Structures are given as structure tokens and as C-alpha cells.
Amino acid sequence: xxxxxxxxxxxxxxxxxxxxxxxxxxxxDFEDLAGPSRYDAAQGPVRALSATMSGGxxxxxxxxxxxGKTAVYxxxxxxxxCSRSISIQFDQRVSHVQLSFHSEQPFNVAYATEDAxxxxxxxxxxxxxxxxxxxxxxxxxxxxxxxxxxxSAEYSLAVGAISFATxxxxxxxxxxxxxxxxxxxxxTSAAAIAAATTxxxxxxxxxxxxxxxxxxxxxxSGQAFTVAVINDQGAASSSTANDGGLMPLGGSATLAxxxxxxxxxxxxxxxxxxxxxxxPVNFSRGTASDNSATTRGVTLQITPAGSAATTIPVxxxxxxxxxxxxxxxxxxxxxxxxxxxxxxxxxxxxxVYASAITGVTSTTPSFSKSVDSAIEANSLGFAYNAPGVLVxxxxxxxxxxxxxxVAAVKADIVAHSMGGDISRTMVPLTAYLSAGTFGxxxxxxxxxxxxxxxxxxxxxxLLASNNTCARNVLASDGDIALQSVTISGKATDGAxxxxxxxxxxxxxxxxxxxxxxxxxxxxxxxxxxxxxTSSNLSGLSCxxxxxxxLRILCSGNPLATDLTAAKWTTIYGxxxxxxxxxxxxxxxxxxxxQYSGVIHTAALETLNFKGPSVLDPASNISAEVINxxxxxxxxxxxx
Amino acid sequence: MTNRRLWQIAGNLVLIAALSAxxxxxxxxxxxxxxxxxxxxxxxxxxxxxxxxxxxxxxxxVLIGQRPLGVGQVVSQPQPAIxxxxxxxxxxxxxxxxxxxxxxxxxxxxxxxxxxxxGDLESxxxxxxxxxxxxxxxxxxxxxVIASLHPGERxxxxxxxxxxxxxxxxxxxxxxxxxxxxxxxxxxxxxxxxVTAVAPGKTSIQIxxxxxxxxxxxxxx
Numbered sequence: 001x002x003x004x005x006x007x008x009x010x011x012x013x014x015x016x017x018x019x020x021x022x023x024x025x026x027x028x029d030f031e032d033l034a035g036p037s038r039y040d041a042a043q044g045p046v047r048a049l050s051a052t053m054s055g056g057x058x059x060x061x062x063x064x065x066x067x068g069k070t071a072v073y074x075x076x077x078x079x080x081x082c083s084r085s086i087s088i089q090f091d092q093r094v095s096h097v098q099l100s101f102h103s104e105q106p107f108n109v110a111y112a113t114e115d116a117x118x119x120x121x122x123x124x125x126x127x128x129x130x131x132x133x134x135x136x137x138x139x140x141x142x143x144x145x146x147x148x149x150x151x152s153a154e155y156s157l158a159v160g161a162i163s164f165a166t167x168x169x170x171x172x173x174x175x176x177x178x179x180x181x182x183x184x185x186x187x188t189s190a191a192a193i194a195a196a197t198t199x200x201x202x203x204x205x206x207x208x209x210x211x212x213x214x215x216x217x218x219x220x221s222g223q224a225f226t227v228a229v230i231n232d233q234g235a236a237s238s239s240t241a242n243d244g245g246l247m248p249l250g251g252s253a254t255l256a257x258x259x260x261x262x263x264x265x266x267x268x269x270x271x272x273x274x275x276x277x278x279x280p281v282n283f284s285r286g287t288a289s290d291n292s293a294t295t296r297g298v299t300l301q302i303t304p305a306g307s308a309a310t311t312i313p314v315x316x317x318x319x320x321x322x323x324x325x326x327x328x329x330x331x332x333x334x335x336x337x338x339x340x341x342x343x344x345x346x347x348x349x350x351x352v353y354a355s356a357i358t359g360v361t362s363t364t365p366s367f368s369k370s371v372d373s374a375i376e377a378n379s380l381g382f383a384y385n386a387p388g389v390l391v392x393x394x395x396x397x398x399x400x401x402x403x404x405x406v407a408a409v410k411a412d413i414v415a416h417s418m419g420g421d422i423s424r425t426m427v428p429l430t431a432y433l434s435a436g437t438f439g440x441x442x443x444x445x446x447x448x449x450x451x452x453x454x455x456x457x458x459x460x461x462l463l464a465s466n467n468t469c470a471r472n473v474l475a476s477d478g479d480i481a482l483q484s485v486t487i488s489g490k491a492t493d494g495a496x497x498x499x500x501x502x503x504x505x506x507x508x509x510x511x512x513x514x515x516x517x518x519x520x521x522x523x524x525x526x527x528x529x530x531x532x533t534s535s536n537l538s539g540l541s542c543x544x545x546x547x548x549x550l551r552i553l554c555s556g557n558p559l560a561t562d563l564t565a566a567k568w569t570t571i572y573g574x575x576x577x578x579x580x581x582x583x584x585x586x587x588x589x590x591x592x593x594q595y596s597g598v599i600h601t602a603a604l605e606t607l608n609f610k611g612p613s614v615l616d617p618a619s620n621i622s623a624e625v626i627n628x629x630x631x632x633x634x635x636x637x638x639x
Numbered sequence: 640m641t642n643r644r645l646w647q648i649a650g651n652l653v654l655i656a657a658l659s660a661x662x663x664x665x666x667x668x669x670x671x672x673x674x675x676x677x678x679x680x681x682x683x684x685x686x687x688x689x690x691x692x693x694x695x696x697x698x699x700x701v702l703i704g705q706r707p708l709g710v711g712q713v714v715s716q717p718q719p720a721i722x723x724x725x726x727x728x729x730x731x732x733x734x735x736x737x738x739x740x741x742x743x744x745x746x747x748x749x750x751x752x753x754x755x756x757x758g759d760l761e762s763x764x765x766x767x768x769x770x771x772x773x774x775x776x777x778x779x780x781x782x783x784v785i786a787s788l789h790p791g792e793r794x795x796x797x798x799x800x801x802x803x804x805x806x807x808x809x810x811x812x813x814x815x816x817x818x819x820x821x822x823x824x825x826x827x828x829x830x831x832x833x834v835t836a837v838a839p840g841k842t843s844i845q846i847x848x849x850x851x852x853x854x855x856x857x858x859x860x
Contacts, residue, residue, distance in 0.1 A: 031841075034779070034784060036777075040777045041777055070854075349782065352797065355829070355831060370748070370750065370763055370764035391788070391792045391794060392782075392794055394787065395787065395788070396782060398784070399784045399785075402784055402786065469759045473703060476705075476748070476750040476761065476764075477705060477706050479706070544719050544720070546710050552721055553699055606706065
């Protein structure tokens, strides 16, 4: 059954017997997947184009890769935890599977087909495939699984590409990946959708925005179908918010749980029908099982007029989560943010704006050259950093689509401190709405932790001329307080300048004034604030400690002399605060979740403030964030 | 005196004030870190002695490490973090600094800072190269794919490593981590792992540590 060349006529004849003539061929080539060049350890199942590969790992730039390719999926006895077998499971029945391979030893091939009742029949090829490079060709129909197995203890087996045809089966297509968008909407061109060979997915992220196209093979133009959303209890859906909903190509004002569509002619002999499924708004429906689930499911029931219904499962996934750090921070700011960062329920990535800034010609206030050369992006203002963080968020969503094999256009953003201001600064950017997000932008929910939405009085203090010594000490530590900086001749605001504000809404910096008002943002926001108590400040009045060293070294600087348990809170007047951000500022003068006995950041512990910080597990804020990620965006904690 | 002349004088005063805030070369020489040498490789958990020369005009002296290195402790002084003239300190001043065990590999600045009756001064900074003694068993990168970058846009890559002792470390800024682009006409990558899109096309970024490699694909639209 192994072939490396097969007459075209033979292939056409086989396809004729496989089923309807209209068949789309899809190819998984691993080229977008990351990996090492040599075996190290098995990785979890790899998903692509509605198929799952398991047993091995992705290798890139490996000598095993076929000519013209850089990536393979491979297994070997040299790979820790890898299996002797590579398994490929398809989410739907496919036909005419071809696999290009390279193997150091002969290997066996088996595949399983599925009948209309869902029963599997396994077939093992009678002859072993020879070692070397070549192609395995399986022209059968209704294949659900293929397994390549090495019979020997020493083995090295790589698959370079897998192609298959989706003949006679309805499929789900991500219109963003498949290039089927016309502006902010799915194209109405049936020909374009029918021709799509990329973007095959098995579901969508629950963000209320992501859309996928249901492509249904039909026997003739005009054939009528009824498509219905069936919930995970097996009943017809009664909630588009929980189960997602349907609309025809071209859209409609409201989503439906049942939709009638008619097939259109694709060619003189082929016809297909189409519907659009939009993901539910809510991942969790408030149940314990949803709260502890990585994915859940709904089913699309497709009933041709006068015929029996078929179904296609749709995976409902959680939107990816992106963490955005704060002033003077980096990705490691979230290293202790457990349980969220270690939870297997969420796909969590970290946006970083901490790269070195080159070309600094001057700063206000001024610093030594060695400090100037150490300036990182995390000392620069909202406008400087927002575009780069937006690019990262969009890319994390795209990477999530690749790894999870679902359509997704939005992420839940969890932002600490200035990261919340930077996230809000993205909204007016032209790029915010032009990234294949159906005109909604890439933020699903925003959760801010100790964000100075209304600034902090410490910012003005840091830039004051009577705090030069304290400012220089902090700069040596890497915490560079800037009003402005000129980079390659272009002036930009410093982060600390952008954070200026009294904390209750007055004396706001221009950057804070420019933020879109909370009630006009295209996403829902939850606010978390920390409140320091006397125990958090009790360490400041220490002797022979860093706080005292700063008081002695910079005596006369208000910020240094205020670094005592009695004086630090006087910076904020009567406002509660987390030692850096006033309460009203963290809540944006709205309601939110308040946590007492915590400080703004663990970095303050160097100056003898006592933790935990808002990002430490002992604060319980990370666990609260998980609750908020499970809460509907229209829930009580969101504005 | 013309208005223009007044503006010139005012401008010069502002310039002088600004310059006076920046330690001049001569001022920086009043405090010098004598040892260790710049770019000395140190290990997490290691305690080292830093020797700092200070002019007699320096009244108080501290050694400040870039976070999370912290502040050096003066050997044999009543106030451990500050060397104070006339309180038994010897010159050059010796500080002890313990590298935290929880620290990302990479370079960190050390600066000595002192005060005189006229204000504060600082030394030229030196860098320490903090590196683990062992090598990761496996490395990987985040993001795992750069899927849709437009020319001019930039994305930082984070490199992570898993070690035999089951610890996990970010290795992006380790001097032992190197980044290369397979096609610089499509995307470039900086020494600290920031990818910049140049022109539409597809390429990959390869990440190397002494014993491991990893690569991710980059698609520029």
C-alpha cells in the first residue's frame, strides 16, 4: 500500500468511489510549530487542522525533515517519554490520507474507519513499510485514526506532512485563518468558502465574538438544511449566550439557535450550504463543572430536508489569557502569581515591554550615562508601550489558535499596575480594531490589579527636584523615574510622568486624561485594589536596614524621610492605598474587589515594606482572578 | 539688554543646571568599583566581596545592585548598608553582596553611590553576569509561533529552560542564550530576543544555549 507515485487516473477513480465528488484536500505540514532540532522529550498532543498527533514531538531544522521542509513530527527511543507509535486522530471522517515519512527502521501502519453508527473497524496493512523516506497512501474513506508503529526497540520515525480529504463531511472553518473575511465580516462568497483549504478547526473560544463557518456538502443546489445548536445536555439550545448561535452568510441582527439554509451551486455538479456559528459569550455557565473545565462542547445538528440528521461537535474553549506587567516590571513579575499561572485550565501568556532602549540622547530628569544606557521600555509611557503590547496580544491569540485548533479572536487581559493603563491606551489605536476581530478588538475582559487609573501622588514626588537623591538610588536599582526621554531625536513621555495624578480624579497626567472613559470601553472591566495595613508598614521603622540607609543617605529628600511607618501614608492624605496606588485610583472611582493587608509589589520588600504583594499567592488575588475569568463579562464584578 | 539675549542667558542657566545634575567624569572617578572586574561570572547564592575606592570627600557610601541583587553590606561597620566616614570604615570600602538564589540568569548592574556636602555622586556601573552552573535539559520559547507580524512591528521572545533539579528558569537574558534569524531580509532578532519584522515572508528564529536549541516560525505579512 506504500507508494511514492500513483497515477492521477487511479486517484480520481478512488475518489469517485469514496463518496461525493466535492472533496477538499487539507495538508498538515508542522511548519508553524516550534521545536528543537534534536530529540529531547515528548510533548503533549499536537493539534492542527482538526487532527491530533500524539506519541512524539515536533522537530525543526532536523536532518529528518524532507527536502524543502523544516519541521517534522517524530518519535525515537532517544526522546524521553516518546512512544514507539505516532498516532493521528481526525475529528471527522476523512479520506485519502497520505503521509510523507522518514524512518530508520521498517514500521507498521494501521488505520481505523468509522461507519455511520460510529463503530470503528481497524485495518493493519499486511506488509511492513521499508526504512527510508517515502509516502504512505491510504485511499480508504471514513478514516478516523492512523497509527505508525515501530516493532523494534531502537527506532526513529518522522512524519513530514499529512494530507487528507474531507469528503462528504460537514466541516468548521476559521474564517480569519482561511482568509474569508471581507472587512469585519465573513465573506458572502460561496465560491471562496468552498475553495478554502486552510483554517479547519474543531471549535471556537467563548468570547461572544469569534465566528466559524459551517460548510455542509449538498447533493444539489437548493437542497434545504436545518441547522440546530444542541447543548451539552442533548437538548435544543435555548441560550445563545451559553451555547453560541447561528446566522446565515451575510449576518443577521440576532443569533438563532435554529437556522434554515439552502445549498448553492459551487460548480455545475457540486453544491454546498453554509451557516455561521458565533461562539457563546460565557465559557462558564456558573456551574462547578464548567469552572473546572478546560473546554466544553455543543453540537451542531444538520438535518437535510427529508433525510436523517447528522451532527458535528463544536468545542467551546476558554479564551486565552494574557498577563501584562507594570512599571519597572517584566515577565517575572508574575512568577509567583499562583494558582493562575500553574493552572491547566487556562492558556496563559505574558506580554512583556522590558526590552533595552537604545539611542537615548537625553532624559528629564537627567541621570548618569550608565543609567541612561540601562533604560528599558518599562520606564516609558503608555503611548510608547501600548502598540507593542497590542501586537503581542494579537500574536498570542494567533498562537493559541494554532495550538488549541480552535477559532479565537479575543483574549482575557489580566494587568498589574501600569499594565492596566497600557491596556486601556490600546483602545483608540487604529490597529486595535483592524486585526481580524470582527470589529470588536482583541480584549474580551480586562481585569486590573492595583492599576492607577487615576494616577498616584507618588509619581509627582518621584519627579520632584527635592527627591533627586532618592530618585538616583532607585535608578541604580533599575527603577528609573522619567518625565520624558529623547530617543533618536524623538521625545516621548516617561512612565512615571504618565502616572501622575492625585489618585481621586484630579491633577491627572495628559495620558490618563486621554484614556477612554470606563463606561465607553468596548469590553468589560473588573477592578481589584489592595489596601495596606499598619502591619505592611511596620518594617519601615527599622534600624540597620535598607529603609534606614535610604533615610540616611538621602536625608532631606521627602520621599526618603517619609519612609517610616508613621509618615508613608501621609503621602496619600486620608486615602487608603496599597503603599503606591490610592484605593479610588485602583477602583477608577467605581466599585471593585478590595484586598486588605497587601502591598503594591514585591519589589517594595527591598525597602522593608512587608508583603504579601498583590501578586503573591498569599494575597489570594490570583485565585480571585480565576473566579473573575469564570464570571460572565456582564457579571456583578464587571463594569 | 534685548529679549533675545535674556532668553540666551536663561537657556544657558537651564543647561548648566541640567549638566550639574549629571555626574561628570571627574565626579564619577571620586567613587570607583575596584573589584570584581566587569562582567565577572557569578552564581546564584554566591557571596562576593566588592571593593570600592572613595575620595575622602565622600561622607556616606552605599553599594546598590540592580534588582533583585539588593544592597551590599559593609564589612565591619555599625550601619551595615552604609559606609560612613569617620566611623571606623577603612578604604577602599569592602561590601559583601549575596546573589539571590531566585534570580534570572543575565547581566546585572552594580553601582556605588555616595554623598558629599554638595550632593550625591555615583560610580561608573559595572555588570555582573549571573549564570547557573548547570545547563537546561530542555528549552522552549514563548510565543511558540509568531503568526502575523507586519513590517516594523516587534515581538519579544521569552526563552525558558527546564533543569535536572526540576526547576524552571527564564533564560532570555542569559549571556549563554543566542538568537539568530534564518532570513534577516524577513525578520531580524536582537541579542535579547526581540524580533523585528522587515518584509513579508516566512522565516524562523533559532535559539541556542550551549547544549540545546529551539526554533519558532515567523510569518511577516
